[in-house]
Amino acid sequence: MSVRVVNEWRPVPEGYSIQGQIKTALDALVTRAAAAPDPDPTEHPADVIAEHLLGNRLSPFVVIRDRTTGKFVQFAGHKSEPLVLDLPLEALTAQEKKRARAFFSQYGVHVPEVGQLFDISTGEPIETIRSYKVSFGRAIDLAVQFALEVFRIVYRLPSNLELILDEH
Numbered sequence: 291m292s293v294r295v296v297n298e299w300r301p302v303p304e305g306y307s308i309q310g311q312i313k314t315a316l317d318a319l320v321t322r323a324a325a326a327p328d329p330d331p332t333e334h335p336a337d338v339i340a341e342h343l344l345g346n347r348l349s350p351f352v353v354i355r356d357r358t359t360g361k362f363v364q365f366a367g368h369k370s371e372p373l374v375l376d377l378p379l380e381a382l383t384a385q386e387k388k389r390a391r392a393f394f395s396q397y398g399v400h401v402p403e404v405g406q407l408f409d410i411s412t413g414e415p416i417e418t419i420r421s422y423k424v425s426f427g428r429a430i431d432l433a434v435q436f437a438l439e440v441f442r443i444v445y446r447l448p449s450n451l452e453l454i455l456d457e458h
Contacts, residue, residue, distance in 0.1 A: 308453065312434045315352045315455045316365060316373060320428055322350035323367025350458060354437055357452040361445045363437045371425050373433050377440060378421040390444045394422045397436075 355362035364376050377394075379387055379402055394400070403423050406415040426433040441447050 308438070309434050311455060312354060312437060312453075313430055315354075315457050316430045316433055318457065319350050319352050319365055319367050320372040320430065323372040324369060326350060326368040328368050328370045352458070353456040355454050355456070356441065356445070356447055357454050359445070359447065361441070361447065363440050365433065365437075372428055373426040373430065375424045375426065375433060375436060375440075376421050377423075377444075378419060380419060382444070386444055389446070390422060390440075393440070393443050394424070397424065399424055 351364060351366040353362055353364045362381065366374050366376060377390065379390070382390060399422055402420040405419050405421070407417040407419050408415055424436065426436070441451060441453075
């Protein structure tokens, strides 16, 4: 796969591969996750990301997205699970959902997890969220390849992607 990385926070060194760039970002995530508190077991990964964006969370995350389409995969981490891929179904088309079901089933993830998105001010649930979630422990190389396969198989994006790595 020939992929060009566009990173909004630091320049990509000449000749640096997409795998190397994503690996660097996920390695940093795993390092930061070691110091992050474990989340509430009933909390959905998308809630963790939303709370972090609002400044209410210390758990780190990385979003890898295609610049043209906005299609993405996201990884979050904390002390017990340093590297977790989360792919929300709400972000997928009907055809992508079918491909995601087949793809994730190959790896033993047959049913998406269901969680709630909560209103920050009231704490009341406002939306049910379904997503495929895969924990990689500290297997960064495997996580990198898995993420790239999501872009290739689930999203069916061409090989001339421009990916943006958002590290938080």
